[in-house]
Amino acid sequence: MSTGHVHDVVGIGLGPFNLGLACLADPVEDLDCVFLEARDHLAWHPGMMLDDATLQVPFLADLVTMADPTSRWSFLSYLKETGNLYPFYIRESFYPLRREYDDYCRWAAERLGSVRFGQAVTAVEHDGSCYVVTTARGEVFRGRRVVLGTGTQPRVLSCVRDAGGPAIHSADYLVHKQALQRLPRITIVGSGQSAAEIYHDLLGESPDHDYELVWLTRSPRFFPMEYTKLTLEMTSPEYTTYFQGLPAGTRDRLLREQRSLYKGISGDLVDAIFDLHYRLRVQGAGPRTTLMTGTAVTEAAWDGTAYTLGLHHDETGEDVSVRTEGLVLATGYAARVPDFLEPVRDRLRLDGQGRYLASAAYAVDHGGSEVFVQNAEEHTHGFVAPDLGMGAYRNSVIIAALTGREVYPVEKRIAVQSFGVPDHLRSVPR
CATH class of the missing domain: 3.50.50.60 (FAD/NAD(P)-binding domain)
Structure with a gap:
């Protein structure tokens, strides 16, 4: 099955980050999106859905709140609709149960008109005017841009x-x-x-x-x-910007040294x-x-x-x-370039290790405006790449790149501390 309709965006994969993008894009009238998920339903880390496990981030790190606290897709909106707002309030914990967060994501995914389940992508091509995304069902989706939210793969010794x-x-x-x-x-x-x-x-x-x-x-x-507040400030827009400006070797060294911050x-x-x-x-x-x-x-x-x-x-x-x-x-996960991107590999910016080279706006194509990634840019943007709390910020940046305007305000500076040398301390060398 093929359709001549060309979407503004085809999202591939439906983890929390692309799901958050779908939620934030939902009320944007001039942004036509479709999101393809290989599975028949959403399930977030089902193999680790232990009864008492909680998120390691507060409920504010949901799909949308850090970009739009008024969104109908917020965790609090989910609690209200399911009759659990007062019990959550009385519980007096900022940290939702992992099972609760999983149910919240499924609640959102099942109500979004832009989501298509059971659509495993087999190939992404470019026909000269747009990207052509083919699924295992034989269906074809066309988009001017693509956002990759295919997640990371288990790392095995x-x-x-x-x-x-x-x-x-x-x-x-x-x-x-x-x-x-x-x-x-x-x-x-x-x-x-x-x-x-x-x-x-x-x-x-x-x-x-x-x-x-x-x-x-x-x-x-x-x-x-590490949960101290000045350390938590490193999960901030300005630290991400600072990290991107460092040499690749320095970034890799810092990621090794910062393991206790996120691992x-x-x-x-x-x-x-x-x-x-x-x-x-x-x-x-x-x-x-x-x-x-x-x-x-x-x-x-x-x-x-x-x-x-x-x-x-x-x-x-x-x-x-x-x-x-x-x-x-329990050896973690690693991002990789999916095989279905092989037909457009020449359009992508990759480093010597075959990793995406993401721009400040999370674009990985040579033009910097067509193919975007979610949680595949740790080596360029820092350890916050997999952090749920930065998902809404990244999606605000991506939506700004897609629409040419800040639909959601993109914070530039929120931290008390300076990362790198502040301009007012710089001097002309003698």
Whole structure:
């Protein structure tokens, strides 16, 4: 099926960022958008939908509020419509349950007229006047511009991937949880929130099973996320602008140094893990568990029954090994250029590592006005790329680029501190 209609924008993928764009574009009368999602319904990280898990950002970091607090697509509007506004108010927590946020996103997606589910994109081409997006159903959508919200892909240790075997990524944890709990030993690899949530979940149920738990992290300690206010100011428009102006090598170095700002564990969860250990100890149900910091997985072999993991301890320099039947990799995610973009690859700006080179307006085409990305620009815009709290800001910038005007005010400066050298301190060199 083909249509001659040309949209202003074809959005590909419907995670929270492109969904937020759809919400903010909804009332803009001169912006004709369609958003294509491969799945038949929206599900946000279903493999980590633990009952007690909360967002690591306040409810204000919803799809729209930081751009338009009056939007009908806000989290508070969702609560009002579903009869949960007063219970949320009485609960007195800024942090929604992860399951609640998932339901909120689905509530919005199912009410937007611009969303098309079950439309897996197979190719994006350019016919000389517009982009031609073809889906697995054989349908064709045409757009003057494209916004890519295809998300990131689970990152798997190369040695584990080469070894084969049934290792799972944290993205699929709940699907495999019961099978894991039947194994003698479960090893979790990772330093961040997902690793900690999985460890806490398995630790809490360990008295009802007979497994041993191992948690390995390369970090020198179990880092808590930094929540101090001056640090949080780095999730700001001006820090993003400052970061973009740095040399590529400096940006990459900073991202490595800033891991605790966005890849750490919530302080409450760190404390909850210790408190759970203490409670189990008092109850006489202390689990068999090993927690190792500063430890990297360097080798992996699968013998049909268990993995043998080669480990290197950074501080002592020792090389040891551990045998484990269950292996969970909470090793994060990475952006990549989808295969369906191959026909227009020559129109895209990519760096030497094959990563998008995004402009200040998140455009990645050579002209800087046709193809935009969501959460694929960490290396150019900084660690805030996956931050839900910056999604509405990025969408405000993208909509301004699409329409040629600031439909939603784009803040330029909100921080107390200066990033880089402020102009009034610059002087002419002697």
